[in-house]
Amino acid sequence: MSEPEAEGSTLLPGYKTEDQSHLIQEAEERSAGDDENQVEKSCDDEGLMKNKEMKPQETMSDMSKRAGQSQILTATRDTLSPKETPSRSHVLSLERVYGRNPHLPVFSLQDLHQQVIFYAGANVGIIYNHTSNTQHLLQGHCHLISDMCVSQDRRWIATADQGSQSTVIIWDSYSGIPVNTLFDCHTDGGVTAIEFSENSKLLVTLGAEQIQRVCVWDWTNETQHPLWSTELNPAFGIQHCITFNPSDSTHILTCGKSHGLFYNWVNENFQHFTLNPRRFRKRNPMGLSQPSESGVLSVSRCVFHWSKPQILATSGGNLVLCDIMDGSIPNQSISNENVKVIQLQQNQITALTVTDRFLVIGNSQGQVLFYDENIRLLTIYDELNLDAIVSISFFKEGTEGFVDDCTSKAKPVIIRNFVVSTISSTVVHVNAQKRLPQTLLQEEYEPIHAVACHPNQPLVVIGNQIGILKVWNYDEKVLIGQRVFKNKKQIQCLAFDPQGLYLGLGFGSGAVDVLDPKTLQSNLGECFQCTEDSIHIITFSLDSNYLATADAGMAVTVFRFWSNEGSLPRWTCLGRYCSHYEPIKDLLFGVHLDSTQPRLLSLGMDRRLVDYDLENSDVNQLVISSGRIEQSAVPMCMAWYPPLTTEHFLLTVSDQYKMKLFNSTTNMCRKTLLGPTYDSPIEQILVLPKSTETDSYYLAFRTEDKVGLQILPVDGNPYKSNAVICHPTGASAFTCSHDGRFIFTTGRSDCTLMSWEFNANVLEAAAALGGDNLEPFLSLIDGGKNGKFYQEMEDFFFYCQIRHQGTDSMEEHKPSDKIPLSEVPALMRALAFFPTEQEIEDMQNEVKFSKYAEMGNYVTDIDLGEFIKLYVNHRPAFGIYKKDLARAFQVLGSCDIMGTPVLNRQELMELLQVRGEGMTEEEVSECFTTLLGLNDTSDEEGCSEHEKSSGSSVSKYSMACAIPNEISMETFVGHILKLPSPPE
Incomplete structure (x- = not known):
């Protein structure tokens, strides 16, 4: 619907849009598909109100679900407003994203009764309602979002990514529902830039291939093929942005560092005109000509003029005006005579847009400037106190007012509030009439490598690479504390002690700091500099009396807290010991079972497990013992196994997708199990607090780019684990809340912290659907139970029974369903798995001692079902490549x-x-x-x-x-x- 236009006012053509009900209709048809339960898309509201089961607070969206109506057709701007806690139907549901991609724009969606904006964080689109401090998350991409756009009426949102199997997804901003997905529309690299046409009917994409392509899509149709497409000449350089002409959708403009390209399709054929002037006339802002001089255009931003056949582009602090002449020769460069450059300012122009017949510019000094159609300065917002501006987005709603014009009499115009985003990831809302800025977001803009949760309060602490420490209340979604370390930058790791009295920090400079979590100050004056190597692991003992760190120098440093009478309490460094010759992967405190004294273990890529005798250690004298726990696999992490058995175990995970249980006293390998296999090995594990809902324990794990959960006890069942992509460019750390409800992950380069809500019932249901007993393990064998391999396995198993009794024996063979452990190595090799002698010993010990703790007896034989589990868990997860x-x-x-x-x-x-x-x-x-x-x-x-x-x-x-x-x-x-x- 078009908005009423005030007398004497001017409106950007895009705001006088045609009725877009046809787009809603087409999107709905796509969303509905062949659903047999889909009913008519109109209903009697009065009849619904008479329904006795309807709750008073139900919205039209709620009523439409009850009546079988489309959620898209009945959605309004208030549909995404939270009415109640949504039901979680996934094992891990993304609950909140802290941070955003500072290189992508921020778009305004609402500004009338609520302030709503749209931005991206990692691979997630975020509709953020600042009024209610809530987020609606648009999930669907496997890679980082590379670009996004919104339609002129703010109804439709498009997001795109780059990489293999890239996608472009079109969303309904009112309901948050995806209405169309374009799969692999740019096969060889994904999408660099996208833009809607003025009427929102078309979508143009710019590819990221080596030879870039421009494609125009009618996204409301079923087809996965573009209406028009063309390849770009690599000689024009890499193009990085694209836009439609608001007055003519057959005109498209792209720009790169050295060239700008203007496209026009005629009779379904693309024609392009190259913008690459070598000589131009420079003019000052008043329009007076200056002497000609040589120069080379380096385009950074470009738009179409709203009333003239002209292209506006920026180059440094200059504005480039390029006239589009009807007589231009297709597929040739635009004549330099038609290109002029105006030096607007000394500062670099970093943002360029058009609204209400105004040209709006943002620069590197955080200023926003408005120009009229003749490029005359109307007004400037220089009091925002911002850094370099990335994007400027105007709200659809506007009010009548005046803008001072120093060259002519002021006329009434439509003044729209706008949102500005900066390179430091700050987002500011500006009231255009009152000139009042309001900060909506001030997120992270540096990689986050450190995260920790308070042991008994809903607090999560993050530290980034420029030394900023922040404390968030994840229940209230508010920032409650912050500290900036100016001298000690690069916060690499964080840890609370189990009582919540101390917060330990490890820095890239090798410094270690102990803070008071309430004040974020070191009230004991404790700051240690024992090494210049980066600290990457920090942890406290269970009694809070010891603190240990692992650094990039492959050394472990231990600190002890002294609180003697007559002296101030203080932390003392016991010593630093180079206990490994390869990088240290994990550091873990525990207790000795016989004395309950603290115990410290370190695990390295040198395949050694080192035990530190803290009770007998003194200052500058650490007593250690070590042993090798792997032959060829590289251990990645470890954790204490929860009390699920009478034995106490240490759980380790290796890069060969195997989990091992070691006796905590003898360090004997008691069990080897197949771990979760999700593209990359597990890098970090964490046993969650015991669930009150299912009375079970769960193991959280993090791989290169995923976060997941597994039901304990571990047994190799593939259906007992589930994982989702969290940070496509790599996750750096993770932790869990004190009650186990939330898991927090941080990205290495995407500058975001993600909060995931855990639903144990969904995971238990998924495991139950996978089958019980032997069924899940048979699914891991080629062909399953009815396959040829299983039949061979049975034949070999029964042959081992005969061989054990003697193939030449004349005595009657006694039927049995078991074979002795001595036959296991030969049977494994017969099945093309060739274990080492150490692996054979581990297998035999696993079976032999499986019931010793409970029964006090050794197991000397094994049946077929137990053998299949043993085979599946011990064989290489993916064979030999x-x-x-x-x-x-x-x-x-x-x-x-x-x-x-x-x-x-x-x-x-x-x-x-x-x-x-x-x-x-x-x-x-x-x-x-x-x-x-x-x-x-x-x-x-x-x-x-x-x-x-x-x-x-x-x-x-x-x-x-x-x-x-x-x-x-x-x-x-x-x-x-x-x-x-x-x-x-």
Whole structure:
């Protein structure tokens, strides 16, 4: 609907829009699909009001759901206003996003009764109601949002991302429902920029491919193909923004650093005109010509003039005016005679837009300037106290008023309030008439690497890379404290002590600070500088008397709190110990079971678990003991296993997607389990407080870009875990609230903190749907229970029973459903899983001691179901890949004349006998004889006299003949092991 126009006032053409009910109708048809329950899209409101079951506070949206109506058709601007707590139907529901992408614009949506804006944080679009301090989150992208736009009537929102399988999603801003999705519309890179046409019917996208494409879409149709598209010449440089001509949707404008491109489609064909002037006439703001001089245009922003056939672009502090002439030659450069440059100011122009026949400019000094159609300055907002402006967005609602014009008599105009966003992620609402700025958002604009939750209050603390510490109340959604560290920047890690008395900070400079959480001040004057290496882990003991840190120098530093009578309480450094020769992955306090004294463990990429004897340690003397807990896998993190068994366990996670339970006293590996497999290994784990709803324990975990949950106890069941993408460019840390309701994640480079609400019932239901007992594990076997592999597994299992009783025995075979543990290694190898001797020992110990703590007896045999679980949990999660073998040959061997990594035959024999779990000469001979099908009477023809005389057995001669002197990866896999080529 068009707005009433005041007498003598001027309106931007976009605000006199046509009735867009057809867009709502088409969007609704897409949203409804073939839903058989869809009823008529109109209803008798009076009849609904008479419904006895309707609650008094129900809105039209609520009533439409009850009547089967479209939520889009009946949505109003108040639909997203929170009436009650929404039901959470996912395991992890995104509840709040703190922070935003400072490089993307902020758009105004409402300003009449409520202040509502739209912006992006990481891969989420955020409709923020400042009046009620609530957010409605638009989730649907797997990658960072690269650009977004809103229609002129503020009804439709479009968001786009870059990367593989990129998408463009069109949303209804009233209901928050996605009405259309364009999948892979720019296959080779995603979307750089998008824009709606003036009537909102069309959407134009600018691709991020090596050879960029411009596509125009009729997004209200079912098709996934554009109406028009064209490829851009790479000689024009990378284009980074795009816009429609508000008065003619067949005109499109893009701009890059060196060129601007004007497009016009005629008869469904694109024609372009290049803006790249080498000579231009410079004019001052009053329009007086100056002498010609040479210059090269570097375009940063561009728009269409609202009343003239002209393009307006910015270059530094200059405004470039380019006349679009009807006689211009298609696919050629626009004549330089039609290009002029006006030097508006010395400051760089960083934002450019048009509204109500005004040209509006934002600059690097935080000023907003209004110009008329003749580029004469009308007014300037220079009291906003902002830094460089990124975007300016005007609200649809406007009021009649006056703007002072120093060159002519003031005339009534439509004055609209506007929203300004800056490069420091500040968002300010400006009342245009009263010239009053109001800060709506002041978010993070630096990566956040540190986050911690208070142990008994609804407080979350974050620290970023420029030394800003903030405390948020996550129940009230308000900032309650902040401190800026000017000398010690880069807050790398945070931790509360279990009692909430102290807040420990680790800095990139190597400093360690202990604060009072209430005042954020160090009331004990405690600040330590024990190293110059960055602190990346900090943790307190359970009794709050010890503090430990791990730094980039692969060292652990321990502090102790002293509170002796007659002296002030203070923290003292006991010492710093380089306990690892690879980076430290985790640091964990616990208690000794026999004495309840604090116990400290560190875990490193060197595969060592180090135990620190704090009771017998003194200043500058840390007593430690260590042991290797992995052979080839790299441990990533650890946590104390909750009291689900009579034994006390330490839970570790490795980069091979395996979880292991170690006896907390003997450090014996008691169980190996398949962990969650979500594209990247788990980097951090946390046992949540016991759930009161389900009376269960849950494990929260974080991978490279996902956050997830798993039901405890761990058993390898893939249906007991669930994960969602949290930060596409990488998550840096996570923590949970003291009651386990919320999980908080921080992004490495997206400058956001996300709050996730956990619904245990949904996770339990999903696990139940996956089946029970053996069913979930059979789904991990090729073909399942009815597949060929399972049949082979049964056959081998029963053959092991026969072999154990003796294949040559004449006695009657006794039927049994179990095999002894001694047969497990052979059965594993028969199934093409070749465990090491250490892995075999771990398997046997796992079964042998499985009931010892409860029953006091050893288990000596295993049935088929238990074996399947053992096999699924111990075998490699994704098998062996070709790149793994290639890397092994590169490390162990040398390159031949063709550059192919090869191993010398003699070197291979020595490696098998000396390195790793060394084999004896007889074992090596037996293995190769079996693999190559050799025997003592093999033909020696073809062997040299030296090979015949180099050993004492015929097998050596045969191996020398059967194994080439230089062994490549393909020879080793195909000829010796006789295995199929490994996957890429």
